[in-house]
């Protein structure tokens with residue numbers, strides 16, 4: 001009898017809890033209603049990718065020594081290094097190099113391990129194509145420079161959240177000379193070296209003569 | 219079935235005015251017989267229902283898009299008309315001109331009949347929605363019962379389209395939809411029954427009239443809070459709105475019974491679901507939120523302003539206030555449904571059936587019993 | 603003939619045709635799914651006939667119970683079972699068909715006779731329309747109380763029976779006869795894995 005009553009009480013408490021959580025959830029969504037939209041009107045406005053953005057890979061044919069390290073470190077052995085051994089010079093002769101971006105996961109291992117730094121990651125992310133085979137970039141396509149969002153005249157570049165001044169959420173209409181929150185890597189380095197020079201030196205001072213962070217990415 | 223009728227568009231409606239009479243008299247003035255005039259009159263209310271339902275859907279679709287966008291801090295449709303108000307039109311137009319595909323191995327006849335069977339009962343149910351004392355298409359005696367029985371036809375259409383598509387996702391979606399509909403129909407009917415018991419009538423007009431004695435305080439929601447919640451949950455489940463949108467759960471079933479549909483047939487489903495949402499909101503407003511009643515009775519206001527209730531001007535104002543109040547309440551509920559859509563995650567099918575059979579059904583039965591007891595104990599407050 | 607009566611006549615003829623042809627289709631069609639959907643159509647047409655008789659409550663109840671519940675459940679059963687197997691050919695099928703057709707025809711003749719010989723009061727009692735709801739309730743709880751309760755007990759029994767049948771208790775032996783049974787269920791009987799069966 002009492003076991004049954006306890007069951008009923010537990011059940012009622014569960015139901016009340018569920019209702020409570022539901023109301024809390026509704027409060028959250030209702031609160032979001034009055035916030036401003038953070039929409040970026042994409043083809044006309046674009047966010048500036050961050051410094052460490054891992055976009056399409058850039059490759060310099062002339063620097064490559066065909067060592068195939070990139071192939072070995074790639075989780076899927078993706079880069080195709082097409083070389084022949086020149087019997088006379090006893091050196092590898094590179095003929096072609098390609099990466100298929102339909103398969104690449106943009107992990108950046110190849111870039112990390114390339115001994116001659118001929119690979120690098122760009123900020124290009126618009127890789128849409130009508131045919132997936134056209135995503136297989138050869139060394140010519142890989143050697144093209146990405147178009148920068150900041151230099152494209154038809155695009156309004158907008159800063160990402162990390163580049164906005166402290167407390168600002170909306171990237172529209174932020175004055176260009178407002179610095180982003182926190183320090184740039186260069187500034188951190190500088191302040192570190194200042195600290196090493198004069199251990200008592202105030203970190204803050206180094207901020208004052210920091211370069212203008214209008215465009216965090218070059 | 220068309221007995222009393224007065225349009226909400228005319229606005230010039232008083233309780234004594236019979237639009238049908240004046241319509242047929244003006245036609246008889248043109249030399250037509252009364253019977254022909256009656257025949258000419260018949261399609262008008264139906265057209266009006268269709269128009270009202272369509273406009274309601276267009277507004278709801280726009281609201282859904284805009285509110286969803288706001289909740290997710292987006293902008294939503296913006297370019298089609300001011301603030302994107304024409305976006306639903308554009309959607310409809312697109313569906314209208316799209317190719318109507320019938321899959322090769324599908325059953326063409328049932329495939330076409332399914333969406334129709336889903337849509338028609340919903341539109342027919344609009345007959346009983348009152349916007350004022352005389353502002354409804356048909357004051358049928360069985361009122362709210364007509365809606366309950368009509369909405370039980372829908373699962374057949376769903377099963378039909380699910381079966382005819384010859385697609386496993388469609389079949390599963392159709393079965394889920396039908397299971398959901400029949401399990402939530404019962405608590406829904408029981409919740410309605412409690413209200414009907416208090417107002418001693420199935421007619422929607424009587425149900426609203428019984429709530430409008432003392433304005434806000436006499437609304438059924440205070441006397442039937444549990445019934446109100448049960449009804450709202452069940453209505454959401456019947457409309458397949460988000461916590462209960464299992465029949466078309468995109469992640470599992472592609473689009474459920476709509477998977478194979480395209481063009482106008484898909485549009486029929488789309489229309490049906492939104493008309494159903496608006497209809498359910500209207501009925502919640504009618505059953506629990508005092509229908510066309512203003513929070514303070516209009517009669518009192520007229521009394522304070524020293525006006526007679528029967529004066530033509532007051533009549534017109536009362537009528538328009540009634541329409542505005544009904545629509546306002548309904549759209550508040552639509553807003554709540556949209557907000558709930560972005561708040562609650564989808565339930566699993568076993569949770570859904572558990573909620574229906576093990577939670578809502580016993581509670582609805584208990585609610586009915588308690589209502590009956592209260593009606594016997596306090597006939598004054600609970601409609602003796 | 604006024605427009606109202608002729609409309610009524612046309613409606614009656616159409617509904618009657620739907621009922622007759624539809625029920626013939628239910629019986630004669632090969633595809634069981636079509637039969638089930640047609641059954642729904644027949645139920646709707648019957649509801650329409652009630653509506654013509656000015657009995658809107660009965661019509662709505664007919665739609666709710668027969669179309670909304672019975673027919674949907676039939677469809678459910680058909681679609682969930684979905685077993686595609688060829689039935690064993692029944693021997694003497696033509697004779698069986700002939701026999702059942704004969705029984706049906708006899709029943710039809712009997713009804714026809716009853717319809718013809720009964721002195722119908724024309725016009726019948728006036729329809730009470732909206733008041734029907736209350737009248738039905740009154741009758742159900744006074745003079746028809748016993749049949750009403752009996753029907754509910756019958757339904758309860760059917761429900762319990764259905765639960766007993768559908769419960770997936772896997773029995774290895776028939777309770778009545780003690781024979782081994784294979785119920786053809788997906789779940790097989792839980793056979794303990796570690797018990798050596800060779801030693802009884």
Ligand code: SF4
Nearest residue numbers: 074104105107108110
């Ligand atoms: S980014 Fe990663 S996946 Fe892509 S080619 Fe380099 S190592 Fe391979």
Ligand code: SF4
Nearest residue numbers: 064065067068070114
């Ligand atoms: S690791 Fe660098 S140098 Fe070596 S093959 Fe790859 S791209 Fe060329």
